[in-house]
Amino acid sequence: VSERAQQLLEIADDELILGWRDSEWTGIAPSLEEDVAFSSIAQNEIGHARALYELAARDLDTTADELAFDRDPSEYLSAPLVELRELDWAHTIARHWLYETADELRLERLKASADAEVAGLAAKMDREEAYHRMHAAMWRDRLRGNERFESAVDELWPYALGVLPAEERPALAERIRRPEVDAVEREGHTDELRELWQEMTMVRRSVPGATW
Amino acid sequence: MVFEVFRQERRGQPFAHAGSIAAPDLEFAEAWAREQYGRRQESEALWVVPRESIRAVHDFPDELNKTYHRVNGYSLKAKLKEARERAGTAAPGDC
Numbered sequence: 001v002s003e004r005a006q007q008l009l010e011i012a013d014d015e016l017i018l019g020w021r022d023s024e025w026t027g028i029a030p031s032l033e034e035d036v037a038f039s040s041i042a043q044n045e046i047g048h049a050r051a052l053y054e055l056a057a058r059d060l061d062t063t064a065d066e067l068a069f070d071r072d073p074s075e076y077l078s079a080p081l082v083e084l085r086e087l088d089w090a091h092t093i094a095r096h097w098l099y100e101t102a103d104e105l106r107l108e109r110l111k112a113s114a115d116a117e118v119a120g121l122a123a124k125m126d127r128e129e130a131y132h133r134m135h136a137a138m139w140r141d142r143l144r145g146n147e148r149f150e151s152a153v154d155e156l157w158p159y160a161l162g163v164l165p166a167e168e169r170p171a172l173a174e175r176i177r178r179p180e181v182d183a184v185e186r187e188g189h190t191d192e193l194r195e196l197w198q199e200m201t202m203v204r205r206s207v208p209g210a211t212w
Numbered sequence: 213m214v215f216e217v218f219r220q221e222r223r224g225q226p227f228a229h230a231g232s233i234a235a236p237d238l239e240f241a242e243a244w245a246r247e248q249y250g251r252r253q254e255s256e257a258l259w260v261v262p263r264e265s266i267r268a269v270h271d272f273p274d275e276l277n278k279t280y281h282r283v284n285g286y287s288l289k290a291k292l293k294e295a296r297e298r299a300g301t302a303a304p305g306d307c
Contacts, residue, residue: 033233033240037247131246138239 004115005059006077009067010186011106012052013078014163016068017193018099019045020200021082022092030089041132048125055117069204073189073197080184081159083193093143094152097136098160101175103129105168159184215241216266218259219249227259238262 001009022042029035053064060067081099086092107129110122143149153176160176161169161183173180204210215238219230230249235241238260245260279285296302 031234033235033244033248037244040247040251043251131243135243138243142236142240 002059004118005056008052008056008059008118010077010079011110012049012056012067013076014082014099014103015045015052016049017076017078017196018082019043019049020196021085022096024085024087025092028087037135041135044128044132048128051121051125055121065204069201073194076189076193076197077186078189078193079159079163079186080188080190081156081163083190083196084156084159085192085196088148088152090143090146090148091152091156093136093139094149094156095160096132097140098153098156098176099163100129100133100136102160102163102172104133105164105171105175109168153178158182162186213237213241214263215245216261216263217245217249218261219255220257220259221255223256225256227257230255230258232263233260 019042022038022045026035026039026042029038049068050064053067057064057067081095084091084095086095104126107122107126111119111126113119113122140149157176157178158181161172161180162185164172166183169180169183213235215233215235217230217233218227220227233241233244233248235244241260241262245258249255249258274281
């Protein structure tokens with residue numbers, strides 16, 4: 001796997017898994033309006049994953065669907081932050097805010113990439129992510145100082161650092177205003193990922209190769 | 213707070229009422245309206261307005277039935293017919 005494909009897959013897996021996790025709020029978000037908004041954001045993330053998988057699939061001579069659904073859970077490159085099942089709104093918003101802040105740093109790097117395809121896709125994604133960041137920031141402003149929210153941020157902070165390579169972590173620490181600690185790295189996966197994978201690939205595994 | 217959302221479908225078209233959003237402040241209202249009324253590319257622009265900023269105006273009495281204030285107050289058709297008969301010309305559709 002080329003360095004480019006590896007990088008694309010990391011981000012694609014993050015976006016797919018986070019999109020899936022966020023979609024678990026559909027129907028049970030704190031208000032009807034938030035339900036629609038958060039579901040829409042989840043769909044955007046999955047749309048980003050698709051575009052990234054398509055680019056990676058060309059390099060790897062495969063398809064986006066195969067990359068998204070036919071790998072073993074151990075082969076996913078997602079960061080543990082996005083894998084956690086967080087059906088608590090304080091944790092969900094803490095993760096959303098931490099992830100979007102880290103993702104912004106990552107997109108800044110990709111937009112400056114010498115690879116025109118990667119830079120172009122990053123710019124397109126960033127246009128949508130800007131509104132995800134606005135959404136995350138407004139919730140964060142509202143929950144800031146709230147004990148449940150702040151402890152969720154503390155709990156998830158080592159995971160958030162793991163989204164980025166080591167050299168970008170000081171910048172994240174500066175934006176989140178927390179001291180850098182030992183990160184939860186991508187090498188390991190959470191138990192939650194395997195459960196999610198079972199659910200996520202259930203239809204595809206039930207009839208291999210089916211199209212509709 | 214309730215915010216009323218107006219939606220412009222295409223550039224240059226008038227904004228039409230799309231629906232309302234219950235939100236704690238204008239910032240939330242904007243974010244929620246964006247997803248509620250814009251995620252499907254169905255809008256060119258939105259106006260998000262606190263409901264309390266809207267002055268509702270209603271009750272337009274016309275107790276004396278002043279039909280001459282109304283667009284349909286005069287039956288032009290009948291008057292035209294009379295005029296044509298006086299002038300001895302037929303209506304354009306009749307010839």
